[in-house]
Amino acid sequence: xxxxxxxxxxxxxxxxxxxxxxxxxxxxxxxxxxxxxxxxxxxxxxxxxxxxxxxxxxxxxxxxxxxxxxxxxxxxxxxxxxxxxxxxxxxxxxxxxxxxxxxxxxxxxxxxxxxxxxxxxxxxxxxxxxxxxxxxxxxxxxxxxxxxxxxxxxxxxxxxxxxxxxxxxxxxxxxxxxxxxxxxxxxxxxxxxxxxxxxxxxxxxxxxxxxxxxxxxxxxxxxxxxxxxxxxxxxxxxxxxxxxxxxxxxxxxxxxxxxxxxxxxxxxxxxxxxxxxxxxxxxxxxxxxxxxxxxxxxxxxxxxxxxxxxxxxxxxxxxxxxxxxxxxxxxxxxxxxxxxxxxxxxxxxxxxxxxxxxxxxxxxxxxxxxxxxxxxxxxxxxxxxxxxxxxxxxxxxxxxxxxxxxxxxxxxxxxxxxxxxxxxxxxxxxxxxxxxxxxxxxxxxxxxxxxxxxxxxxxxxxxxxxxxxxxxxxxxxxxxxxxxxxxxxxxxxxxxxxxxxxxxxxxxxxxxxxxxxxxxxxxxxxxxxxxxxx
Numbered sequence: 001x002x003x004x005x006x007x008x009x010x011x012x013x014x015x016x017x018x019x020x021x022x023x024x025x026x027x028x029x030x031x032x033x034x035x036x037x038x039x040x041x042x043x044x045x046x047x048x049x050x051x052x053x054x055x056x057x058x059x060x061x062x063x064x065x066x067x068x069x070x071x072x073x074x075x076x077x078x079x080x081x082x083x084x085x086x087x088x089x090x091x092x093x094x095x096x097x098x099x100x101x102x103x104x105x106x107x108x109x110x111x112x113x114x115x116x117x118x119x120x121x122x123x124x125x126x127x128x129x130x131x132x133x134x135x136x137x138x139x140x141x142x143x144x145x146x147x148x149x150x151x152x153x154x155x156x157x158x159x160x161x162x163x164x165x166x167x168x169x170x171x172x173x174x175x176x177x178x179x180x181x182x183x184x185x186x187x188x189x190x191x192x193x194x195x196x197x198x199x200x201x202x203x204x205x206x207x208x209x210x211x212x213x214x215x216x217x218x219x220x221x222x223x224x225x226x227x228x229x230x231x232x233x234x235x236x237x238x239x240x241x242x243x244x245x246x247x248x249x250x251x252x253x254x255x256x257x258x259x260x261x262x263x264x265x266x267x268x269x270x271x272x273x274x275x276x277x278x279x280x281x282x283x284x285x286x287x288x289x290x291x292x293x294x295x296x297x298x299x300x301x302x303x304x305x306x307x308x309x310x311x312x313x314x315x316x317x318x319x320x321x322x323x324x325x326x327x328x329x330x331x332x333x334x335x336x337x338x339x340x341x342x343x344x345x346x347x348x349x350x351x352x353x354x355x356x357x358x359x360x361x362x363x364x365x366x367x368x369x370x371x372x373x374x375x376x377x378x379x380x381x382x383x384x385x386x387x388x389x390x391x392x393x394x395x396x397x398x399x400x401x402x403x404x405x406x407x408x409x410x411x412x413x414x415x416x417x418x419x420x421x422x423x424x425x426x427x428x429x430x431x432x433x434x435x436x437x438x439x440x441x442x443x444x445x446x447x448x449x450x451x452x453x454x455x456x457x458x459x460x461x462x463x464x465x466x467x468x469x470x471x472x473x474x475x476x477x478x479x480x481x482x483x484x485x486x487x488x489x490x491x492x493x494x495x496x497x498x499x500x501x502x503x504x505x506x507x508x509x510x511x512x513x514x515x516x517x518x519x520x521x522x523x524x525x526x527x528x529x530x531x532x533x534x
Contacts, residue, residue: 017461017522020533024521025053026510027359028064028437028529031155032056035146036361037532039138046367047075047135048143051128053359054373055147055203058124059196060155061528062181063164064437065357067202067214068223068385068392069375070120071127074249074260074421076431077135078365082423084262085131087244088395089121090313090414094233097401097409103231111399111409114171114382116232118394120415121242122223124373125211130244135367141207148207151200151389157188158528160504164355168379177384181391198389215239222386230383249423250323252276255284255454260423261323261446264314265414269322270307271422271443274299275450276328281335284455290490293469296451297496298340300444300471302331307443312406313414339495341475352440352473356419360433360512360521368514370421370433422446426454430515438507444470445507460511460522468506480506 018024023046025036036053044052050073058066070088077083100117101109112118132140157165165187172178178185180198188194205213213219220239227234249260250268254275261268277299278284286292303322310319321327334340356374361367374393381394398415400408407416420442422434436445445468452463467483478501479488488498508524512531521531 015461015465015523015525017459017520018531018533020519022364022519022534023049023362024512024519024531024533025049025359025361026512026521026523026529026531027053027057028357028508028510028524028527029057029061029158029161030528030530031060031150032359033530033532036359037534038146039143040363041534042138042142044138044143045136045365046361046363046369047131048138049361049363050359050369050371051131051136052143052146053361054128054371055144056150057357057359057373058203059147059150059199061161061357062196062199062391063161063168063378064355064375065373066375066380066391067124068122068380068390069373070123070393070395070419071371071373072262072266072419072421073131074262074370074423074433075135076368076423078367082249082260084247084249085127085244086247086262086266087123087127087130088414088417089123089242090412091120091396091399091409092232092234092238093411094235095409095411097403099233100409101401109401111397111401113377113397114394116227116230116381116383118381118396119227119232119234119383119392120395121234121238122214122393123242123244125206125214126242127244129211134246140210144203144207148200148203151196151203154193154195156191156193159190160528162188162190164378171379171382172384173382174384176387177382177391180384180389181379196389198387200389202388202390215242219385219388219390222388223390223392226383226385226392252323252325254279254450257450257454258425259450262420264311264319266417266420267307267311267443268420269311269319270303271420271446272323273306273328273331274303274443274447276323276325277302277332277335278447278451280328280332283451290487293487294337294491294494294496295335296447297469297471297477297491298335300447301340302334303443304440304471306331310406311416316410316413317406337494355439355508356437358421358435358437358508358510360435360510362433362512362514362519362521364517364519366514368423368431368433368512370423370435372419372421372435372437374419418442420446424450430513432511432513434509434511436507436509440473441470441505441507445509449509449511460513460520464509464511464522465525470506478505
């Protein structure tokens, strides 16, 4: 056990792209990556490994993910099917703007960041189950086994995750929440072994009884009771009526590659609009790095302006085709060689710096999967459902109580969702599952990683290692400490307000690739994880 604080910015380690013949897994915690590899070695495919890795992350990285959250997938199957799964619940049927305002203090309350009113119906368990039933080979019991073992037997906590665990000391207020995730009221230190037996028992129940136990059985009752005891309106009917959906992804082309993203209510259109604007501006042809990044930033600004105004649950309000080339052409015409108005049209939401987990898997049959399992912000709402060890998400914090905004709270409505697993086709038989976690950093990360790969021709790991920038809601351009000074100065001269932020603010990327039966993967150097192959 190491009780010294870890400064991840002090490390300048080098990694290579990982190559394998039968399977690759990339994610933010090594034990979870190993769980995915073990499932592939036991005869599972990429979809089995994706669920098993996600479940393991629920245990070894509980600071960012859990059964009490949602799950999303983007995939290409061995037989060529391209698709997506969205397993995210909506607001409770009794959650109206008036109801929430009546139950909160203040004359003009806004949507809280934590607490019972931020809990939406969790989609994880049924999302896992549907993934296995539709595309997997193994059973739910098989793929959950590594996660159950980690929870019951324990594991040593890794460096970045130990730091992310600390806010739980203030977030958790009930005795059963503290007992589930803290050690005598404190978060675990680096290298300290922790066990999560309550969560392990819940995972074992899902393995034995199926996901229905989370939506109609005793776990559902524990979730509903927890929310209602704290003044929320989630009901058993809200839980029982939830079903995941398999949807068609949206796509665009960028300099010869085809990129697939999730449609609204997710922010996939923002990434595609930014790529389209960048292509319209011929960003890939710029040899001057300051010029190239300037135009990428401007493309991102306009995409955020549109996405944060229009994107909502399409069942409640129509969303225009932000991903279309024609839309991008109009936006590109507005962009000049200097910085545009820094006042963004971005949702006033805690989503900007939210974080979660991403994993990617590819197997030798040609299955590639990008899989995201999220509780929104860290441990979520601060509520843990009874003795289940399940921390409940606070995704409802993304709603607004302004009835005139497209993303306003309504019964059953799904909020603006930041999560966007990605898929890219580089050539006829060259596919990669990818993503970059981190709230509003996600589409910005997609733009940077893809242009690194496509325009800069960087290897997978270099594309993830390269220093990043991000456009923030107050109009500032944040850059990493390693970002080249000469480029920062050049951007400032163009009118950008540039500041240096911590490396932890720039997301977490993963990528797994199938290229004519050659498998490769890379992982985020800003996280604890790794890419593994066999």
